[in-house]
Amino acid sequence: MPAPPKPRKIVVLGAPAVGKSSLTIRFVEDKFVDNYYPTIESSYTKVVKHKNQEYALEINDTAGQDEFSILNNKHSIGTHGYAIVYSITSRDSFYLCETIRDKILNYTGTDWVPIVLIGNKCDLEGQRQVTKEELAALGQKWNCSYIESSAFSNTNIGKAFDLLIAEIEKLDKASGGESAGGACIIQ
Numbered sequence: 001m002p003a004p005p006k007p008r009k010i011v012v013l014g015a016p017a018v019g020k021s022s023l024t025i026r027f028v029e030d031k032f033v034d035n036y037y038p039t040i041e042s043s044y045t046k047v048v049k050h051k052n053q054e055y056a057l058e059i060n061d062t063a064g065q066d067e068f069s070i071l072n073n074k075h076s077i078g079t080h081g082y083a084i085v086y087s088i089t090s091r092d093s094f095y096l097c098e099t100i101r102d103k104i105l106n107y108t109g110t111d112w113v114p115i116v117l118i119g120n121k122c123d124l125e126g127q128r129q130v131t132k133e134e135l136a137a138l139g140q141k142w143n144c145s146y147i148e149s150s151a152f153s154n155t156n157i158g159k160a161f162d163l164l165i166a167e168i169e170k171l172d173k174a175s176g177g178e179s180a181g182g183a184c185i186i187q
């Protein structure tokens, strides 16, 4: 009998208009939405396979943050992993990622949480403001996974979520297994 899907909750955070909804919808529904409607809060589900195990993902797409946004319970209770998104065309959105991660760590009272850092809109090479080297440097500093993606051209979207599941699994293993997952991140 195959193992039942593991439920895993993911929150997508980042500055407004970096493509959080677009990459979530591309991942869940495999389509690209060209219009910009600021998100209030949306939740999506998708079952995916990672290393022969199924995962029932609950993905919470948030309203864009700024440096004054306060991380609330909805963003952290039961959350297993975070996708922090910026746009490669916006240096400000890249800088904001550091603030967002600091808030997560403050809120959870931990010094490490599963994160994938995503540089979205990589199809817009001509408008690039953040280099791949800067992404790699920040990802290495945080000891997390990192990747550039494009919801528009469907580049690395599935891969980004796969990397996040791997980060979540790392924590699961380090904390002694299955049940430890979200519970110990939330404290």
Ligand SMILES: Nc1nc2c(ncn2[C@@H]2O[C@H](COP(=O)(O)OP(=O)(O)OP(=O)(O)O)[C@@H](O)[C@H]2O)c(=O)[nH]1
Residues within 6 Å of the ligand: 014, 015, 016, 017, 018, 019, 020, 021, 022, 023, 033, 034, 035, 036, 037, 038, 039, 040, 062, 063, 064, 065, 120, 121, 122, 123, 124, 149, 150, 151, 152, 153
């Ligand atoms: N070229 C390009 N445009 C993108 C990409 N992803 C999103 N966009 C566009 O960028 C705009 C903002 O995308 P959204 O997905 O609504 O951004 P968001 O981060 O969810 O925005 P908020 O809800 O305000 O936080 C829209 O016009 C999208 O079509 C991408 O990978 N490439």
